[in-house]
Amino acid sequence: xxxxxxxxxxxxxxxxxxxxxxxxxxxxxxxxxxxxxxxxxxxxxxxxxxxxxxxxxxxxxxxxxxxxxxxxxxxxxxxxxxxxxxxxxxxxxxxxxxxxxxxxxxxxxxxxxxxxxxxxxxxxxxxxxxxxxxxxxxxxxxxxxxxxxxxxxxxxxxxxxxxxxxxxxxxxxxxxxxxxxxxxxxxxxxxxxxxxxxxxxxxxxxxxxxxxxxxxxxxxxxxxxxxxxxxxxxxxxxxxxxxxxxxxxxxxxxxxxxxxxxxxxxxxxxxxxxxxxxxxxxxxxxxxxxxxxxxxxxxxxxxx
Numbered sequence: 001x002x003x004x005x006x007x008x009x010x011x012x013x014x015x016x017x018x019x020x021x022x023x024x025x026x027x028x029x030x031x032x033x034x035x036x037x038x039x040x041x042x043x044x045x046x047x048x049x050x051x052x053x054x055x056x057x058x059x060x061x062x063x064x065x066x067x068x069x070x071x072x073x074x075x076x077x078x079x080x081x082x083x084x085x086x087x088x089x090x091x092x093x094x095x096x097x098x099x100x101x102x103x104x105x106x107x108x109x110x111x112x113x114x115x116x117x118x119x120x121x122x123x124x125x126x127x128x129x130x131x132x133x134x135x136x137x138x139x140x141x142x143x144x145x146x147x148x149x150x151x152x153x154x155x156x157x158x159x160x161x162x163x164x165x166x167x168x169x170x171x172x173x174x175x176x177x178x179x180x181x182x183x184x185x186x187x188x189x190x191x192x193x194x195x196x197x198x199x200x201x202x203x204x205x206x207x208x209x210x211x212x213x214x215x216x217x218x219x220x221x222x223x224x225x226x227x228x229x230x231x232x233x234x235x236x237x238x239x240x241x242x243x244x245x246x247x248x249x250x251x252x253x254x255x256x257x258x259x260x261x262x263x264x265x266x267x268x269x270x271x272x273x274x275x276x277x278x279x280x281x282x283x284x285x286x287x288x289x290x291x292x293x294x295x296x297x298x299x300x301x302x303x304x
Contacts, residue, residue, distance in 0.1 A: 001275060002214035004265040004282065005171075005222050008258040012286055016254075021290050022297045050099040058091030123238075164270035167215035168263050170195065174216045175259065178223025182230040187220040215266055222262070226255040261285045 015021070066082030100112050107115075170191065178187040195212045224230045228248045237247035264285065265278040272278075 002211045002269075003218050003221075004214075004269075004278060005218035005258060005262040007279070008261050008265070008282055008286065009225075009254060011283065012254055012258050012290075015286065015290055019290065019294070021293050046099070046102045049102060050095040053098045054091045054095035057094045058087050061087035061090055165267055167211050167266035167270055170212060170215040171219040171222075171259075171263055171266055174219025175223040175226075178220045178230070179227040180223075182224075182227050187223065188216060191216045191220075211266070211269060218262055218266075222255055222259045225251060226259075257286070257289050261289075 062082050062084060063078060065087060066078030066080075069081045070077045096116070100116070103112060174187050174191050177190060181187065192213065195209075195216060224232050226248075227233060228244065233248060233251075234244060237244045240247065242250075261282045265282050268281055269275060269278050
């Protein structure tokens with residue numbers, strides 16, 4: 001409930017689609033590099049079976065490898081000690097094999113092989129970008145220690161008088177760390193202990209603990225959506241056959257507008273303790289933003 005950024009993003013996207021709000025950054029031509037001729041109409045199972053194979057085999061291997069290493073010590077210990085990468089790799093291989101097997105009736109073997117080769121070729125650039133992004137993020141996070149220095153600065157200068165705007169501060173801090181490092185889990189690992197330290201030193205009620213942790217999560221999500229070195233941004237751009245720069249620019253209006261509403265929402269909650277007021281004010285702000293975008297678009301069209 002207190003993850004305002006996620007709610008505002010969802011409402012914002014739905015409103016843009018329903019009311020056909022024309023953001024300039026989203027007005028680009030749809031280009032597809034490769035086309036394959038299919039003899040007959042594909043069955044729905046061609047899509048579902050590979051996905052089911054990926055999920056089932058990955059989950060089975062995750063549980064098995066974790067159980068083999070830890071024994072019956074609970075699901076959290078299993079997930080902590082399992083070999084997640086190996087399990088997902090085997091699950092992905094099974095999905096590829098099942099997809100190729102199901103497509104053999106409607107696609108020639110040469111076409112399947114060519115599609116597989118081109119897919120692997122496309123992944124080379126994606127993997128290269130991911131490796132470079134991980135290197136940059138690791139340098140910023142581990143060597144420069146940007147997140148740790150920022151949290152230490154907040155701890156040294158934090159006052160109990162700031163408790164009302166603390167959720168907004170945590171949101172901005174998490175967003176900055178995530179944007180700089182490109183890792184949302186790393187951001188949570190840095191900022192959440194800081195929240196726990198504040199909770200132990202000040203002693204706040206349970207509802208405020210939830211809002212503080214939700215603000216950290218929201219900030220890390222916003223930073224993940226807007227960071228050009230985030231693996232989410234890189235993989236999304238590659239899967240849509242879109243340039244990284246284009247995808248980064250396209251999602252900025254959605255991320256920045258909803259982030260602004262989220263910051264104001266966390267400030268309002270810190271002062272009123274009412275999530276209902278937050279959603280009402282946030283909805284009004286989103287409507288106002290969409291109205292301005294629509295008005296500006298119509299004004300530009302009238303000049304043409």
